[in-house]
Amino acid sequence: MAATEQLIGILAPVVESMGYEFVGVEFQGSGRGAVLRIYIDAADGVGLEDCEAVSHQVSGVLDVEDPIPGEYNLEISSPGLDRPIFKVADYERFVGERVRLRVRGRHEGRRKFRGWLRGLRDDCVVVDENGEEALVPLEVIERANLELEPEGR
Structure with a gap:
């Protein structure tokens, strides 16, 4: 399987040359169920036609470069x-x-952190969890997502 950095190096220039923001890439699963998911965005949002156009361009590049052995499904998605x-x-x-x-494994005895993003400090993501500051090292983060603000705030 291709390294994420290799995929970014191949795919980001294609997506950006089409006028979209290359948000990121995920590769999940194995065998016939494997999925290569590319997230794109644009100032006016992303529609089905945008995803189809990027899919067409990216498919051609992936066929030529062939960074992923075996079968996989290609998905182009807005970040949501x-x-x-x-x-x-x-x-x-x-x-x-x-x-x-x-996080991978545990950090400070926990796997999940949720709160208000306060930025970066010393290679750590700063999260305000109900007034308490949590510093989570970048290298232990497995997945990070923005979250809708809860109702009533």
Whole structure:
């Protein structure tokens, strides 16, 4: 399986040359159930036609470069309301938004952190959990997503 950095190096220029933001990439599963999911965004949002156009361009590049052995399904998606965070710069970009983090193993005895994103400090993501600051090292974050603000706030 291709390294994520290799996939980004191949796919980001294609997506960005088409005028879209390359949000990130995920590869999940194995065998016939494997999925390569590419998240794209645009100032006016992303529709089905956008996803189809990017899929067409990306498919051609993937056929030529062939970075992933075996079969997989290609999906092009908007980041949605629970936008995944892939880039370090996005932890500063989305300061003030609600965030949900899941870590590999345990950090401070926990797997999940949820609260208000306060940015970065010393290679850690700063999350305000009800007035308590949690510092989560970037290298232990398995998954990060923005989260809709709960009702009544």
